[in-house]
């Protein structure tokens with residue numbers, strides 16, 4: 001058996017061996033971690049090892065793992081029924097969930113399509129834009145990640161492996177995203193202008209036949225890349241000028257991860273369509289695509305599914321949204337996030353291999369490089385840091401080429417931030 005880091009305990013090894021026999025080899029596991037149970041900000045493997053979770057099940061467990069309010073809601077609903085075939089019949093719970101969700105988002109977003117995952121929430125955005133405009137082309141960004149089903153994959157361009165052998169794709173053109181740290185410009189403004197010019201070129205080239213543009217407010221899988229503050233506003237203006245829908249993928253950045261419910265709010269833009277998933281279902285698969293009723297004007301039969309509006313997912317979703325509001329998780333994301341940024345920036349001053357630290361709220365990326373001058377991505381070193389951290393009981397994930405992402409549950413305390421960053425520093429020290 002091949003392990004990513006040091007071999008785990010014997011129970012884990014046995015399960016991994018069974019997994020290797022029957023589970024598809026397409027998954028690329030970041031760790032040899034075998035989940036047993038989780039609570040709050042901690043997860044345990046089947047050998048009893050406890051980890052502080054700075055990955056939150058990939059930005060899913062915003063309200064904390066095994067949240068009591070969410071468990072209660074799921075249990076209560078499970079007694080009454082789990083599946084209402086919402087695509088074919090009516091049910092109150094999905095309506096209640098959407099009514100609640102609409103109180104969290106800008107008021108022009110007043111219609112929702114329900115699904116089960118991030119990729120489906122993006123597919124629905126894509127199809128809705130194409131149906132509404134009756135146009136063909138889409139603009140997406142280099143390094144973007146929007147999911148892996150064929151529609152979303154056509155929009156995705158974060159790692160070559162994702163797209164290998166899947167050609168032909170849908171009609172999508174990719175343009176540069178302002179990755180300031182890695183682009184050769186002397187100022188943020190120049191970088192933004194370059195990206196906007198490229199987007200505008202494409203808008204001109206396909207003028208009259210572009211349905212929309214899709215963008216992550218902060219790129220996630222691409223490396224937690226935060227664009228300069230004016231980028232989204234200017235981009236939206238271009239979309240208005242060339243008459244295309246401006247769609248945001250908030251699958252990873254949504255649900256207070258960056259401090260506001262939608263990350264796009266921080267950039268002062270109103271999306272025409274917004275896709276949510278991950279944390280919105282409190283740990284149960286749920287995808288939501290939001291738009292204005294005028295934009296979401298597709299006719300019956302043009303898009304639907306079996307499980308969208310699933311009752312367990314909606315019950316869990318309502319409980320999570322209520323918990324997020326009651327516990328002011330957006331405020332905590334801002335507070336702990338700025339504390340974490342401050343500590344990570346201090347580490348950047350101390351260690352040559354920490355090239356860049358960036359983020360909003362609790363969506364923070366640390367870029368690992370060979371040295372600050374060359375900025376060469378240090379992929380092996382990054383992997384070693386992930387393994388060193390895991391050995392010491394901290395789970396952090398990679399993104400992009402050599403970025404370590406920090407996206408803990410939003411209930412995290414200052415003490416847990418301190419605890420995690422102490423382990424992280426030890427993990428870095430062992431590598432440099």
Ligand SMILES: Cc1ncc(COP(=O)(O)O)c(C=O)c1O
Pocket residue numbers: 058117118119120122145146147148216220221249250251252253277278
């Ligand atoms: C921004 C973004 N969009 C879409 C997706 C796809 O979500 P899923 O894996 O649930 O299909 C992801 C997953 O990481 C994501 O980060």
